[in-house]
Amino acid sequence: MSKAPSSPLEDDGAPHYLGHRERLRERFRKAGDAALADYELLELVLFRAMPRRDVKPIAKALIARFGSFAEVVAARPERLAEIPNLGDASITELKLIEAAARRLTKSAIEKRPSMGSFSAVVDYCRTAMAFNDREQFRILFLDKKNQLIADEVQGTGTVDHTPVYPREIMRRALELNATALILVHNHPSGDPTPSTADIHLTHQIIAVGKPLNVLVHDHLIIGRHGHASFKGLQLI
Incomplete structure (x- = not known):
């Protein structure tokens, strides 16, 4: 053989x-x-x-x-x-x-009301951030029709912290003529449960935006195997 x-x-x-x-x-x-x-x-x-x-x-x-x-x-x-x-x-x-x-996933939320396509917003954010090994904070800036004006990363930090400055966020919102925001950040640990610091920061951003008529529609936390919505959890 x-x-x-x-x-x-x-x-x-x-x-x-x-x-x-x-x-x-x-x-x-x-x-x-x-x-x-x-x-x-x-x-x-x-x-x-x-x-x-x-x-x-x-x-x-x-x-x-x-x-x-x-x-x-x-x-x-x-x-x-x-x-x-x-x-x-x-x-x-x-x-x-x-x-x-x-x-591909971003095209599903462009030129259409973002708040009317929540699952598409989550899909896009998961594609963009779910598997990052560093924490990243991004903002979806929306117009008065809740259509996407801009999607910007405001900061990238360590495995469990990203510096975020509420007044800088609002300054950028005014530059873009945005009337609403969706806040998004990832948890590299994989667990999307909001921390006390996450909740406090969100309330700070809401407070800074209120007199400027800039609303925070939601804050999404993205993990490897799921997400958390502050609005869904009734945290805002």
């Missing part, structure tokens, strides 16, 4: 991973992403950046380090660069996927 070749080339001289790549692509074309494990979906992303390399070990290393497809594409570039054999081109491909997901 002949022994299987130990070379990285198949019998026809082609690298062994080329057949694997085409099989993955075909499975994706026929059955969609549900037919693929997270590491296999990452392989498809990495194929373009590494056309002459077996990317399966790299994809599996990414999942082992970060936990899931979503957490990989949301990871900061400097953390991705810690993975052996993952170069700038591959990191760019991953960040393009993240940017595309953010654009």
Whole structure:
């Protein structure tokens, strides 16, 4: 009985991973992403950046380090660069996927009343922030029709704190002619339960905005596996 070749080339001289790549692509074309494990979906992303390399070990290393497809594409570039054999081109491909997901979810809340599409707002905020490993505070600025004027990150901090300045928030709201805000920040711990400091800060922002006729419609806290709404919890 002949022994299987130990070379990285198949019998026809082609690298062994080329057949694997085409099989993955075909499975994706026929059955969609549900037919693929997270590491296999990452392989498809990495194929373009590494056309002459077996990317399966790299994809599996990414999942082992970060936990899931979503957490990989949301990871900061400097953390991705810690993975052996993952170069700038591959990191760019991953960040393009993240940017595309953010654009898709943001399109669902643009040019329409944000308060009338609450689930779309949550989906967008989860895409933008759920897997960040640092706390980030962002604000959705709304006009009198509750349509989105601007979406801005006001600050990025540590794993459990971001400095936020209520008067600066209101100054920016007046610059944009915004009449309402949705406050959003993430909890890298994964637990979206509001802290006492979160509640106090929210009430401070509401108090500063009241004489300026700038309302705070809600404050969303985004975690890896869920979210909390101050309005839903009757905290505002």
